Amino acid sequence: MDPRLELADLARQTRDYLRYMASLGVARLPRVDPPADARPEPVPDALNATPIDAPTPAPAAGTETLEDIRADLGDCRRCPLAAGRAHIVFGEGHPRAGLMFVGEGPGRDEDMQGRPFVGRAGALLTDIIVKGIQMPREDCYIANVVKCRPPENRDPLPDEAAACLPFLRRQIAAVRPRVIVALGRVAAQYLLDTQAPLAKLRHRFHDFQGIPLMPTYHPAYVLRNPTVGRRGTWEDIKLVIDRLNRD
Ligand code: SF4
Numbered sequence: 001m002d003p004r005l006e007l008a009d010l011a012r013q014t015r016d017y018l019r020y021m022a023s024l025g026v027a028r029l030p031r032v033d034p035p036a037d038a039r040p041e042p043v044p045d046a047l048n049a050t051p052i053d054a055p056t057p058a059p060a061a062g063t064e065t066l067e068d069i070r071a072d073l074g075d076c077r078r079c080p081l082a083a084g085r086a087h088i089v090f091g092e093g094h095p096r097a098g099l100m101f102v103g104e105g106p107g108r109d110e111d112m113q114g115r116p117f118v119g120r121a122g123a124l125l126t127d128i129i130v131k132g133i134q135m136p137r138e139d140c141y142i143a144n145v146v147k148c149r150p151p152e153n154r155d156p157l158p159d160e161a162a163a164c165l166p167f168l169r170r171q172i173a174a175v176r177p178r179v180i181v182a183l184g185r186v187a188a189q190y191l192l193d194t195q196a197p198l199a200k201l202r203h204r205f206h207d208f209q210g211i212p213l214m215p216t217y218h219p220a221y222v223l224r225n226p227t228v229g230r231r232g233t234w235e236d237i238k239l240v241i242d243r244l245n246r247d
Helices: 003-023 066-073 080-084 108-113 120-133 158-175 185-192 219-224 226-246
Strands: 099-103 141-144 179-183 206-208 211-216
Touching: 066 158, 080 158, 099 120, 099 158, 099 185, 120 219, 120 226, 141 158, 179 185, 179 226, 185 206, 185 211, 211 226, 219 226
Parallel strands: 099 141, 099 179, 179 211
Antiparallel strands: 206 211
16 A cells, blocks of 8 residues: 555544544543653763764765865865965866876966876876876876965975865775876875885885875976986886786
8 A cells, every 4th residue: 555545544543533532522542651662762962962063074985976076175265375376276087097196286387277287297297108108198097285286386385285185085085096106205295194205205005095106206307307207207107007907
């Protein structure tokens, strides 16, 4: 039977019963409490109270999309870098990329276009991906520690990185890459929460929330120091290719 019809029938029967009892002169029906062990435990007031500023629980890995995260970021003003930006550089690439690159922050070209790694350093990164790894750039995901350009391309300050990193962590959780490459000292240090120099971090995998993370040189450094930078980057990227091919 349709539950709505069943409920309507029950209401009709109850109404008829009450009318019948009223016709007998019964003004009130006795209250019958359920047995004590059938009653729900009272909940302490403290547990019933809703905290005024309850933080939004962090979503579990893979439970939100990049679009959700972008919408939540909005016209972000969570740190002082908002004041000098032309565009927020959210990140771009395949939403289920196996390989993710993380730089430190947008430069002038990226700020103008609202896209990561589009200047000279970006052209070199594209070469590394397309010619070295032999993968279309669109198959990777590319983002930065901070999404707004620091003035004079300085390193992001700790409070700026602290404001922006939660969004990057959520992007990583949404994409769930098999390998992350941290481009340069700043990205590696913020992602791994360490002050160790890049020389001590690069050329081996670290753990980032269960994902292998390879620190390597930033493409801008490679442009300035081609001899050391190209050789070192290629040594690191070969380990990344081996890792991607292993599973
Ligand atoms: S750098 Fe990040 S936290 Fe700061 S304003 Fe830009 S998007 Fe917001």
